[in-house]
Amino acid sequence: MLEYEILRGSEFLDILIQLIDSAKKRIYIATYIASLNNQTEEVYYASARRHKYGVDVKFLLDGASSESDKYNRLSAEFLKSLGIPVIRTNKFMHIKLYIIDNYIIIGSHNLTAHKEKNSYDISVMIESKKASSKLSNFFLTIYNDKNPDLIIDKDILEDGTQYEIISNYMILDNIYEKTLYSSKRVKILMYIASLSKITKKYYKLLKDKESKGVDVAVVLDGMYRISRHYNTKVYKYLSSIRLKKIALTSRFNHAKIIVIDDYTTIGSHNLTSSSLAGRMELAIILKNNKLSTSMEYIIDDILAKELENKI
Numbered sequence: 001m002l003e004y005e006i007l008r009g010s011e012f013l014d015i016l017i018q019l020i021d022s023a024k025k026r027i028y029i030a031t032y033i034a035s036l037n038n039q040t041e042e043v044y045y046a047s048a049r050r051h052k053y054g055v056d057v058k059f060l061l062d063g064a065s066s067e068s069d070k071y072n073r074l075s076a077e078f079l080k081s082l083g084i085p086v087i088r089t090n091k092f093m094h095i096k097l098y099i100i101d102n103y104i105i106i107g108s109h110n111l112t113a114h115k116e117k118n119s120y121d122i123s124v125m126i127e128s129k130k131a132s133s134k135l136s137n138f139f140l141t142i143y144n145d146k147n148p149d150l151i152i153d154k155d156i157l158e159d160g161t162q163y164e165i166i167s168n169y170m171i172l173d174n175i176y177e178k179t180l181y182s183s184k185r186v187k188i189l190m191y192i193a194s195l196s197k198i199t200k201k202y203y204k205l206l207k208d209k210e211s212k213g214v215d216v217a218v219v220l221d222g223m224y225r226i227s228r229h230y231n232t233k234v235y236k237y238l239s240s241i242r243l244k245k246i247a248l249t250s251r252f253n254h255a256k257i258i259v260i261d262d263y264t265t266i267g268s269h270n271l272t273s274s275s276l277a278g279r280m281e282l283a284i285i286l287k288n289n290k291l292s293t294s295m296e297y298i299i300d301d302i303l304a305k306e307l308e309n310k311i
Contacts, residue, residue: 002126002157002159002161002286002288002290002291003126003127003128003159004124004125004126004127004286004288004291005124005125006122006123006124006125006291006294006295006298007105007107007109007122007123007124007125008119008120008121008122008298009114009119009121010114010119012105012109012114012121012123013039013040013042013043013114015105015125016043016098016100016105017042017043017046019098019100019101019103019105020043020046020047020050020100021046021049021050023050023055023100023101024055024101025055025056025101026055026056026057026058026099026100026101026136027047027050027051027055027056027057027058027099027100028056028057028058028060028097028098028099028100028136028139028140028143029047029058029059029060029097029098029099029111030059030060030061030093030095030096030097030098030139030142031060031061031062031095031096031097031098031110031111032061032062032065032068032093032094032095032096032110032268033061033062033067033068033071033072033110033111033112034059034061034071034072034075034076034110034111034112035071035075035110035111035112035113036071036074036075036078037112037113038113039113039114040075040111040112040113041078043111044075044078044079044082044084045082047059047079047082047084048082048083048084051082051083051084052083057084057085058084058085058086058087058139058140058143059076059079059084059085059086059087060086060087060089060093060095060139060142060143061075061076061086061087061088061089061093062088062089062092062093062094063088063089063090063093064089064090064091064092064093065092071112072088073088075111076088087143087145089142089280090145091279091280092279092280093142093279093280094268094279094280094281095142095267095268095280095281095282096108096109096110096123096267096268096282097135097139097282099132099135099136099139101132102127102128102129102132103125103126103127103132104125104126104128104131104132104135104284105123105124105125105126106123106124106126106135106266106267106282106283106284107121107122107123107124107255107256107257107266107267108121108122108123108191108254108255108256108266108268109121109122109123119251119252119254120189120221120249120251120252120253120254120255120302121254121255122189122255122257122266122298123266124264124266124284124286124291126157126284126286128157128158129158130155130157130158131157131163131165131284134153134155134165135165138165138167138282142280153165161286161287161288162286162287163284163285163286163287164284164285165282165283165284165285166282166283166284166285167280167281167282167283168279168280168281171265171267171269171281171283172198172199172202172271174265174285175202175258175260175265176201176202176205178260178261178263179202179205179206179209179260180205182209182214182260182261183214183261184214184215184261185214185215185216185259185260185261185292185296186206186209186214186215186216186217186258186259186260187215187216187217187257187258187259187295187296187299187300188217188218188219188257188258188259188271188299189219189253189255189256189257189258189298189299189302190218190219190220190221190253190255190256190257190258190270190271191220191221191224191227191253191254191255191256191270192220192221192226192227192230192231192270192271192272193218193220193230193231193234193270193271193272194230194233194234194270194271194272194273195230195233195234195237196272196273198273199234199271199272199273200237202271203234203237203238203241203243204241206218206238206243207241207242207243210243210244215245216243216244216245217245217246217299217300217303218234218238218243218245218246218247219246219247219248219249219253219299219302219303219306220234220235220246220247220248220249220253221248221249221252221253221254222247222248222249222250222253223249223250223251223252223253224252228248230272231248232248235248245303247302247303247306247307248306249302249306250306253302256268256269256270256283257295257298257299259292259295259296259299260292261292262287262288262289262292263285263286263287263292264285264286264288264291264292264295265283265284265285266283266284266286266295267281267282267283267284268281268282268283269281269282269283
């Protein structure tokens with residue numbers, strides 16, 4: 001049985017610190033933004049303590065974006081002052097990946113302050129020696145300033161769960177194919193979605209699947225200025241093709257989750273051209289009915305609340 005835990009909002013930092021405090025082998029953290037505040041300093045100090053006991057600790061922060069620079073520059077200096085090895089990438093890195101021994105956390109959480117327990121920032125924690133080993137190799141490839149493979153791995157976890165680890169533009173091809181053959185549900189909770197030739201093709205497929213009885217829902221962030229700019233256009237387009245279950249959130253949504261039948265895709269990818277090419281992204285796809293049903297419940301709950309607020 002797949003050992004996983006869905007982490008929402010502030011739960012993420014609580015669990016991360018617990019894992020770090022008990023780490024015996026490695027602590028590899030790759031994140032787009034690492035801020036410096038009371039909450040994240042606990043992560044840094046905990047990592048430094050384990051580093052002194054011989055645990056392999058490495059931090060990988062984005063170094064190519066002006067948005068992340070104001071945070072990562074200060075955090076990198078702080079980490080170095082604690083004696084922790086830290087690298088800032090030359091290429092835009094949007095990944096959010098946390099590897100502590102055999103545990104991995106992947107999703108939408110940057111290493112920033114998280115105040116609300118049930119916010120729309122969502123990651124999944126998995127215990128797997130196989131997946132943590134594969135992702136550690138991926139992490140170290142970037143850390144050593146090399147280009148990782150686009151498709152990293154497709155395998156079966158120790159419990160028999162099928163998984164795929166995908167980076168960059170290959171993600172949409174994968175999602176499109178799974179949606180094409182879907183028979184039950186396609187539920188999307190996304191921070192940013194854009195209108196382009198390639199995404200329009202996907203949105204039309206969603207409408208086609210809905211017309212054939214598949215339960216389709218799309219929930220996009222409606223709060224943050226930049227995401228709202230793109231998402232409003234997508235919302236209007238989805239309305240124009242008469243997709244039934246669509247919403248813009250009234251609370252900030254940073255999650256990036258797509259549920260297709262028994263598959264759950266979660267990671268750093270948005271449904272935008274920049275996420276699909278030209279920068280480092282990472283997602284894991286897990287075939288597990290229990291996980292996909294749990295994620296569907298979260299998305300349906302958010303959708304219901306937004307539709308209720310709209311009335």
